[in-house]
Amino acid sequence: MATNSNKTIQALRLYGSKDLRLDCIQAQPCGADEIRVAIAYCGICGTDLHEYNYPVLCPKPGEVHPLTGTSLPVTLGHEMSGTITELGGDVEDLAVGDAVTVNPAIVERHVGLPPCEDCSAGFPNICRSLSNYGLGGSCGGFADEVVVKWYSALKLPPTVSLKVGALVEPLAVAWHSARTANFQEGQDALILGAGPIGLAILQVLKVFGARHVIVSDVLDVRKKHAAAFGATKVVDPLQDSVKVVETVRQVCGDRGVDVAFDASGLQTTLDTAIACVKPRGTIFNVAIHEKGLVVNPTQLSLQEKVFRGGNSYTNEDFASVIAAISDGRLEAESMVTAVVPLENVVEKGFIELLHKKSNHVKILVQPIRQVS
Ligand SMILES: [Zn+2]
Incomplete structure (x- = not known):
């Protein structure tokens, strides 16, 4: 499938403490083991607010992340759902049009390195090299789209809406x-x-x-x-x-x-x-x-x-949460107290949560796509 190399996307990028900018950036190419996902929703997490105040998990000014090689500015947003729009040639078990959520963890496998002892033992969540899409990775969910490794995506069945799909990540922490x-x-x-x-x-x-x-x-x-x-x-x-x-x-x-x-x-x-x-x-x-x-x-x-x-989650936790939502054991949608457009995310999302925390549980961000 052809990649539109001239396409630009909107992305909310962190430049440093309290410096978030909605930038127009070049769309990433989709590699052989990657998928392109048009973002439907992405939740604002307490971690995003911490990073906005002072980058801890994201690279600090002047630093380069040792695993991903990224430096500021980085796109934030790691609680995402969306629809696959493009597949690389080596992708398995997924198709264009599939609704997915993304396990944002980035470990050695994502950059072609052999797994560490913890990743090998089935605990990538405590990998010492851990990074995340949306927290210092190559892309993030506060954007029109992301390009992620295919094995980072988990398919959402028709019984799980895209809105609830953005809640799977925080529910996976709980699970x-x-x-x-x-x-x-x-x-x-x-x-x-x-x-x-x-x-x-x-x-x-x-x-x-x-x-x-x-x-x-x-x-x-x-x-x-x-x-x-x-x-x-x-x-x-x-x-x-x-x-x-x-x-x-x-x-x-x-x-x-x-x-x-x-x-x-x-x-x-x-x-x-x-x-x-x-x-x-x-x-x-x-x-x-x-x-x-x-x-x-x-x-x-x-x-x-x-x-x-405990630290974050594994794909097994994501799968358990999706199954529990799908068969009705877990109802999550009422956690969403506001949906804000990507264009207003700083004021209506970050500033709102920092100053009016008592009004909200979960704010979702939604890119408004221009139909061309
Ligand atoms: Zn590891």
Whole structure:
């Protein structure tokens, strides 16, 4: 299939701290093992906001990413869905017109290098060379289109809309967290922080067969969503007279919950998580910390509590999420609180989320294509 080498596309590129520009750039060629995907939707993630404030995962000014060789400016956006418009000659199992979502992880395989020990063992999510489409990779989802390796794409069945397809990535983070925390049917959980990932974990835990899930947050819109998504009890630690620890004991019994997911990353949420987990239970970290927190390891040792974390997802998590949405076990669309055009993404997406976080769960960005 011919590549239109003169075609230009719109792409939202990060040049440095608080410097995002909607650029008109040359469309990339589609290699033999690549597909071109016209973007339908791409979600704004908390990570995008962090990168907008100060690039951490994207290359820093003057630096080159050791695996991908990219430097600023880079196109952001890693929660994407779209439709395949072009296939390279070596692509397997995909066709033009297929609706897909993209696992944005970029590891050694993507640049023709042998896999590291972790990739070989089936854990590319913890690859030491890890980069991502939309976070320092060759392209990103806040654009008219992306060109990605064919094995990074996962097909969406007709039962999964393109809008929900853009939510598969954050739901895959949640699925990986529940799986890595070894959460079992009939167990109880506490989720500290009902942002997009906390709410995604709530939904996934219901699919896993949770008995009680207690959610703690201070923002009204998030508390409402947590209740709507089936939390047994929603607690506001700043307003409610009955605090989180007491609520856990009332609902789940004196011993506490089996797993506490910390999706906030504050000293208070970590302390609460440790206090609420039953003996031999798990405190599971899904937050990103800009600075260290204090833990007294004896608090863990005395009752053999486990403190562990998880990082992103694998293709298996993506496939599990797509299957759960497809057969109706997982309903995600109501997480979307706004859809903004790519043209207004900085003001109506990034600035809106930074200043009016309390109004939103998930904002999706939609390129408006000019029909030619
Ligand atoms: Zn690797």
